[in-house]
Amino acid sequence: MEIDTVKERAGPREFSAADEMPLEYREAATRMIEFHANSEIMGAYLERPFIREAPSIDRKLAYSAKVQDEIGHGQLLYRAAESLGVKTREEMLDDLANGKGKFLNCFHYPMKSWPETAMIAFFVDGAAMRRQATLRRTSWEPYAHAMDKVCFEEGFHVKHGESILAELMTGSKKEQEMTQEVFEMWWPRIIQFFGPTDDKSTHHDFSADVGLKTQSNDDLRNLFLREYIPKAEKYGLEIPDEPRIRQRDDGTYEVEEGDLDWDEFFTIAKNEYEPGLGQINGRKEAQKAVQWVRDTLEWENAPEGAAKPQAAD
Amino acid sequence: MIWEVFRQEQRGDYHTHCGNVHAPDREMAKQFAAIQHARRKPTHSIWVVPKDEIGELDAEETSFGGVTDKSYRWAPTYKSDLDHASEVIDSEGQQAEAEKQRGDA
Amino acid sequence: MAGEIESVDELDADEQEALETLLFSLADDEFVFAERYTEWQVRSPTLESDLALSNNAQDELGHARLWYDVLEDFGHEEHELVYERDPENWRHSTLVEQEFLEGDWADAILRHYLYDVAEEIRLEALEGSSYAKIAGRVEKIQDEERYHREHAESWMERLADGEGLERLQEAVDRLFPHAMTLFEPCAPVPSAEEASDDEPRAAEDVEETVVEAGFRTESLEELREEWVDTVCPYLEGLGLETPAVERVHFDEYEYEVEADVVADERGRDGSHTDAWDDLHAEFTSTYRELGRSQATKIMEKPQ
Numbered sequence: 015m016e017i018d019t020v021k022e023r024a025g026p027r028e029f030s031a032a033d034e035m036p037l038e039y040r041e042a043a044t045r046m047i048e049f050h051a052n053s054e055i056m057g058a059y060l061e062r063p064f065i066r067e068a069p070s071i072d073r074k075l076a077y078s079a080k081v082q083d084e085i086g087h088g089q090l091l092y093r094a095a096e097s098l099g100v101k102t103r104e105e106m107l108d109d110l111a112n113g114k115g116k117f118l119n120c121f122h123y124p125m126k127s128w129p130e131t132a133m134i135a136f137f138v139d140g141a142a143m144r145r146q147a148t149l150r151r152t153s154w155e156p157y158a159h160a161m162d163k164v165c166f167e168e169g170f171h172v173k174h175g176e177s178i179l180a181e182l183m184t185g186s187k188k189e190q191e192m193t194q195e196v197f198e199m200w201w202p203r204i205i206q207f208f209g210p211t212d213d214k215s216t217h218h219d220f221s222a223d224v225g226l227k228t229q230s231n232d233d234l235r236n237l238f239l240r241e242y243i244p245k246a247e248k249y250g251l252e253i254p255d256e257p258r259i260r261q262r263d264d265g266t267y268e269v270e271e272g273d274l275d276w277d278e279f280f281t282i283a284k285n286e287y288e289p290g291l292g293q294i295n296g297r298k299e300a301q302k303a304v305q306w307v308r309d310t311l312e313w314e315n316a317p318e319g320a321a322k323p324q325a326a327d
Numbered sequence: 328m329i330w331e332v333f334r335q336e337q338r339g340d341y342h343t344h345c346g347n348v349h350a351p352d353r354e355m356a357k358q359f360a361a362i363q364h365a366r367r368k369p370t371h372s373i374w375v376v377p378k379d380e381i382g383e384l385d386a387e388e389t390s391f392g393g394v395t396d397k398s399y400r401w402a403p404t405y406k407s408d409l410d411h412a413s414e415v416i417d418s419e420g421q422q423a424e425a426e427k428q429r430g431d432a
Numbered sequence: 433m434a435g436e437i438e439s440v441d442e443l444d445a446d447e448q449e450a451l452e453t454l455l456f457s458l459a460d461d462e463f464v465f466a467e468r469y470t471e472w473q474v475r476s477p478t479l480e481s482d483l484a485l486s487n488n489a490q491d492e493l494g495h496a497r498l499w500y501d502v503l504e505d506f507g508h509e510e511h512e513l514v515y516e517r518d519p520e521n522w523r524h525s526t527l528v529e530q531e532f533l534e535g536d537w538a539d540a541i542l543r544h545y546l547y548d549v550a551e552e553i554r555l556e557a558l559e560g561s562s563y564a565k566i567a568g569r570v571e572k573i574q575d576e577e578r579y580h581r582e583h584a585e586s587w588m589e590r591l592a593d594g595e596g597l598e599r600l601q602e603a604v605d606r607l608f609p610h611a612m613t614l615f616e617p618c619a620p621v622p623s624a625e626e627a628s629d630d631e632p633r634a635a636e637d638v639e640e641t642v643v644e645a646g647f648r649t650e651s652l653e654e655l656r657e658e659w660v661d662t663v664c665p666y667l668e669g670l671g672l673e674t675p676a677v678e679r680v681h682f683d684e685y686e687y688e689v690e691a692d693v694v695a696d697e698r699g700r701d702g703s704h705t706d707a708w709d710d711l712h713a714e715f716t717s718t719y720r721e722l723g724r725s726q727a728t729k730i731m732e733k734p735q
Binding site: 026027028030032072075076079080083140143144146147155158159165166167168169170172173174176177180241242245248 | 338339340341372397399400401402404405407409411412413414415416417418419421422425
């Protein structure tokens with residue numbers, strides 16, 4: 015298929031493994047889905063210590079289930095990416111381990127205390143849920159199908175996150191103060207979840223033109239702020255003074271971009287931020303240690319004839 | 328050989344099982360399936376899979392999803408009076424539906 | 433008779449103590465086992481096996497929850513049982529508290545297998561428990577355990593085929609003595625209200641009451657025999673060596689393990705390995721840091 019045809023036909027679930035997609039589309043889609051899959055894994059990796067540290071059995075069960083869901087989402091997403099014929103799951107997981115694989119900014123930061131988990135589970139997952147809902151209309155069908163399942167499951171993540179936040183903010187003074195403190199620390203990172211504004215984003219236009227991306231960074235960020243600023247306030251959190259945010263006449267939010275640390279963001283985006291590297295390497299060691307199991311079972315060996323599903327164009 | 332047939336109605340849909348055909352090889356299985364299972368119903372794509380390649384696990388052999396209380400992983404368990412975002416409400420609705428169908432709720 | 437006792441009020445002091453002690457051993461085993469297995473989440477060899485082990489950890493934790501709930505019949509509550517109890521008052525087998533060395537998937541699988549077989553045998557002996565709440569909960573637990581054992585066996589067979597055999601052997605050597613503690617008699621957990629000069633009853637006496645009162649329909653001896661007779665031939669069939677000695681009488685094979693194979697740290701008597709202190713400190717850290725006095729409940733009380 016020619017790129018122009020792709021752009022003409024671009025629409026929800028329009029393209030699947032049955033179509034011969036041009037390399038540019040396949041590479042853009044792989045990049046996007048791989049980032050998403052990596053983010054599920056690294057988010058899970060960040061949260062997993064809190065399964066152990068949860069302050070009740072039910073909270074422990076919930077975190078175990080949440081982390082399990084995220085691994086499951088990773089499994090779906092790597093498959094959706096693999097189906098494009100550019101990289102295998104093994105290659106993507108190797109890249110994640112060796113520091114080449116990119117993932118969400120939020121998961122490059124350390125998480126040290128229980129109240130921080132609510133920042134991820136309520137706000138970051140809340141942001142992700144909206145984005146995922148829009149991706150049910152993405153043009154790569156396997157990705158859209160993966161989103162069906164992710165969207166079905168993820169409501170529990172946000173509700174569980176909310177429950178933890180509610181408990182903290184109606185808890186002792188110490189708990190409330192801790193939570194406000196971590197909220198101030200995480201708030202700018204959460205806003206940066208959506209990436210740079212549209213004018214600064216390098217890949218956006220193509221992804222939008224071929225229907226991979228169905229809503230712009232700016233739109234998604236606005237929708238998030240509109241939904242979650244009131245929610246944060248309802249639970250008694252004070253929105254930090256910085257970054258300065260004001261509502262325009264049309265209801266959209268203007269964020270003072272200079273108040274956000276974009277240098278840090280771009281360092282993170284290159285996988286050069288220290289704590290993030292710590293996460294990548296920690297996971298790498300754990301995965302290396304079980305390489306012998308994968309080797310024993312030849313887990314990744316494809317049977318004869320199972321060549322990459324896409325012919326080169 | 329028996330081949331199980333899966334039909335996708337429209338582009339973007341999921342393939343669902345719709346029956347099977349007898350055929351000596353994959354090529355003929357596809358041809359027969361196209362006639363037997365797709366000549367009337369709207370069809371965008373069909374898959375054929377050798378029956379012998381299909382492994383089955385059913386509810387007699389295993390309790391899918393376990394039997395002890397797993398409500399900790401279901402959104403409707405978490406009570407809140409917050410006006411949640413529409414995608415959270417949708418997710419919760421789908422989960423409530425699934426719970427009902429399983430007979431758990 | 434199965435399930436005839438509906439309330440602890442029907443029991444005398446010794447029987448109450450025996451029942452409570454039994455429940456502690458059941459609940460603590462499941463909880464600590466599950467706690468260790470959550471370590472494999474996001475660290476398993478493949479995404480698929482990660483999901484499988486997460487499932488098992490959640491099942492076991494759910495079982496622990498069922499048993500801790502029965503302990504509420506004795507006035508206990510989760511926050512005190514799990515988050516405020518002295519580490520030396522825990523009664524789990526030292527098998528389940530063992531650390532996992534990084535990458536030791538062979539341990540993860542073998543430990544699961546050894547534990548699951550013991551569970552299966554133990555649960556069969558609890559099906560006919562005279563205490564209603566025990567008898568009533570066993571079936572659900574058994575249902576979920578079935579998948580666990582099948583899963584462990586699938587893995588054992590595949591690992592034993594290659595490099596995994598050596599690692600499995602190492603795990604057998606290390607874990608077997610601790611697994612034997614599953615069948616040691618359990619000492620009662622001192623209650624806060626007990627007068628400090630009251631001698632606690634000996635574990636053997638408590639165990640005798642457990643069987644006499646019908647809380648468990650088989651003795652620990654019998655459970656251990658059955659366990660040894662199951663796991664040893666199975667492991668040896670895979671090419672592994674166990675501490676068992678095979679006794680043959682015509683066509684009857686019996687496996688026996690010497691009593692001194694049991695690990696020094698029994699668990700059931702409150703003696704634990706160093707690994708336990710670290711583990712305990714970790715899972716109680718948030719509760720302490722936040723100054724909590726209650727454990728959050730999300731789900732309704734188990735039926």
